[in-house]
Amino acid sequence: MKRRSGEALLLQTIDLHERDRIVVFLSRDWGLKRGAARSARARFSRFGGELQQLAKVHLSWFEKPDRDLVRLGDAEMIRSPGALHTDLEGILVSSYLAEHMQVFAQEDEPDNHLYRLLDSTVQALIAGCDRSLAARYLECWTLRLSGVFPAPRQCPSCGNELGDEAMLAVEGQGFLCPSCGAGAGANRRVGETALSFLRRIGRADLSRLQENGGFEESTLKSVEAIAREVRRAFLGKELRSYGVMQRTLRDLAP
Structure with a gap:
């Protein structure tokens, strides 16, 4: 033993x-x-x-x-975890973040990147970081560290730099320029603000993103939809905690 x-x-x-x-x-x-x-x-x-x-x-x-x-x-x-467990939304977000690690981390294989990602996200939440921003940050970085959600820099089809608009590849494996995306049958447009978020998370941690004013709710909703599509394509299913969180918060909404 x-x-x-x-x-x-x-x-x-x-x-x-x-x-x-x-x-x-x-x-x-x-x-x-x-x-x-x-x-x-x-x-x-x-x-x-x-x-x-x-x-x-x-x-x-x-x-x-x-x-x-x-x-x-x-x-x-x-x-x-402190204030994370003082209200229902915090409990639901906690379960959602934790399930990411249960699904994407490997048993008996240390992954310092994933560990630091969850650790820093929890620390930021305890310090008062916006919960939606923190959830989007963690879900996007988890996918990126798993090799299925690269930063939107170049179109993998034609090699050109991506500008202010892109298309999400059909299988959710990356971003195409509008021209290549249309030819490949991609149907989800990714706008300028969502691309800005996905680029900025590679240069700034959560606390800095929050200090710089964060992002509009519409941008975070767009990023959430993109990450959801990529995650489902990769896993072949949805995280249970995500469905529970969405249904519960929707039922509680005024």
Whole structure:
């Protein structure tokens, strides 16, 4: 049995039997992991209130080669998700961000880029960053890091620089100039403001984007639709948390 420890972001907790929980976490040094937290639901559990979604913790755990689940030892809070869990929208956004890592991160394969992306996004949200901006930033960068959503610079078909307008390729794998897009059957136009967002996220972090005034709601809606189309084409399905978030917020809207 090997003992491991390190910094981790908690993605999901699932009740197991009467006293235990399964914890899905993204470790900075060990990748995506699933562990059993024994007696985590007990009244005087050693885990206390540490096992919160998107909490940043220092975890220790034990691994056996023939076991899918590791056994969690101790958890020490580094950063609480704080205000993210004080309202329904924050809880829904938290689940949406966490599911990205559960789907795109690889088990037992550390990915410092994905870890830093989620870590910095949560930190920005706790500091008051606009939630829609943060969600668009993370979903676009997750796709980009997965190699399916390149920055809109050149048309991959003709090689010309993309200007203020582009077309999303049919399979959602990139952006074509309007001429090549029309010839390839692409039907989603990508306007100037959405292209500006997709270019700027490669040069500025979330806090700087927020400080510079952020983006109009219409731009963020456009980026959301583009990322949704690319994600669905890549995964062959939609993230469950996205559908739940959309339906719930729509039902709550005045």
